[in-house]
Amino acid sequence: MDVTAIVEPLNEPQREAVTAPARPTLVLAGAGSGKTRVLVHRIAWLIRVEGLSPQRLLAVTFTNKAAAEMRQRIEALLEFPTQHFWIGTFHGLAHRLLRIHCDEAGLHAGFQIMDSDDQLRLVRRLLKSLEIDENERAPKEVQWFINAQKDDGLRPANLDAEDNAGRAQLIDLYGRYEKICADAGLVDFGELLLRAKELLAHNEAIRAQYQARFQHVLVDEFQDTNAIQYDWLKLLAGRSSTPFVVGDDDQSIYRWRGARVENLQKFQRDFPGAAVVRLEQNYRSTGTILNAANAVIAHNSERLGKNLWTEGETGEPIKLYAAFNERDEAEFVVNRIVDFVTGGMRRDELAVLYRSNAQSRVFEEALLIAGIPYRVYGGMRFFERAEIKDALAYLRLIANRDDDPSFERIVNVPTRGVGARTVEAVREEARRAGTSLWRAAAAVITAERLAKRSSNALWQFLRLIDQLDEATGSLALDMQVKHVVNASGLVAHYGKDKLAGESRVENIQELISAAQGFLADAESALPPLIEFLSYAVLESGDTQAEDYEDSVQLMTLHSAKGLEFPVVFVCGLEDGLFPHQRSATDSAGLEEERRLCYVGLTRARQQVFLTYAEQRRLYGTDNFGVPSRFIREIPQELLEEVRPAMAVSRPVYRRESLQEATSSGVRLGQRVRHGKFGEGIVLNAEGSGAHARVQVNFERAGTKWLVLAYAKLEVM
């Protein structure tokens, strides 16, 4: 194969990155600048030109989708199968490492992975067993604490209570949680990474082995890495390997999930002499869209600095629509969609983006009325569905009787007469004897401490699991699954469901198909079932099956990252909604919101529509919105305001800012006193001068809108 195909289609900086000599390299790749292309061509270059054995490279992504895409594109370019390449997600690769070295990592050979749902259940049960009230200590908070510590690489022993009783309790819970996981042979997502990191950090032989093996380590979306992922990379790269990382600080939108943008700077410090390549030429959007995006992101102070440009056309101005309310906003968007579709555009070329999921409903209703097919991203994914998780719990219990969360999940599904009291007795025994629920159940039955009926029901359950194990031990994986879902009564149980029975049974059938199509790793010594169960957690499946028909795409700004559409609607641009109230309090949060806006704008190829609603019904109450500051950050000459024919209100960018509107000393959050209504807090404000109005929540009189000129509010 000739080198031309690898190098020819690249621009200068792309080529520089792809053909870079073997030294640490940081590629700052702007939106739409060919980031994936650079990674794919770099790998092709290393193999074809540098003669690197595929065995000796490691490529890491965040999502299975990205990993699959990379694989596919490498195969297309190299005409070469990639099954044996180490390309995968951080979690997938960590999992692989732990399976290979489970002894050294201190894990059971058949350890299983818990998803966040399983994790939360486990935390709930832990709190209950300690008789800690959920109102006093929210399970979510405990879960969040544990995950945050793991993301930072900290074990309970590394934590200091700092004379804080609440913190001390959290640390204690973290310790107990770890014990439960270890006993049940369970590993959560954070644990996969942390364990893998500790394995490399503490075991010199293994570390040396992988450092020597992986000459090149490539990382995608580097701005999304957390502390452990970074340490992991550093351990793996060692002195002899070459890290090649690609990222964009302007697209870092996952700080709340543990991501550390600082890792980009840290990389330059930890690998002195690292080459830095900037990809700034954009192949996606019009000049107008890029100028707008550049202008918005320029308001951020913490940046490495980058400016997107294009050789393409200027394109249409960005259209701005000020809707009366959220229904009007949706109607406007749907009318534009109808126009585009009538004009010959495919529906899946149109995307409606919003800040929070709750906003989708109004658009869905409007699209439904207009008879336009749409697809909403997000929501329940395949392997997260209750019927699927129940089926998997049976399989997990068959594989490992000590898997307490699975035991609890299915001990009475379908209902077999094992009630809450019976389960409580089993838990009690497990706590007393310090064993798993499975063993405790057997002990409770033997001790004859239960009513005969309960005892029998429990006995039936234990027998069922043993029987399923015996009956399926020698079957192929798909037959194993098929037998379990039928003989356990799960299919019959879900089939009875009047509302969703049909689809639930279909899903269970789908699980059997998935098992049928599952290719277990030939090198692995583990039973295929164990591998399949891990696969099910790590690859939790798409939200929805592939579109049957061409449909409009509805999703949050977060889930739009990495995608592109000819036409993009960014909706709900109101202060408090976008930027979101809960992120706008500190500058770091606000900057992340701004990056989110940047991500939204740069999704569009040809045309962007921005909308906001002057009034929005949210959680049952009306809110009067102020246009998002992000609108004002776009240069006016790039914007064109679309007004309904009857409109009378002023154009948004000439509208006085909130501060001017309330220059009389009344600010949001300000305490004020009114002659008649008493004291209250200013919630909202709009208009200016003689028309300026504020919304005040009075302690006694409730929420009221008042015209400042008349109300004679006293600032407190």
Place this chain on the structure above:
DNA sequence: CATACAGACATAAAC
């Protein structure tokens, strides 16, 4: 033990 109702809650989400 299934269903009905009351009350809490509501940013984003990959593995």
Place this chain on the structure above:
DNA sequence: TGTCTGTATG
């Protein structure tokens, strides 16, 4: 306002 969870009830 809608959804989800936990509890009360037949």
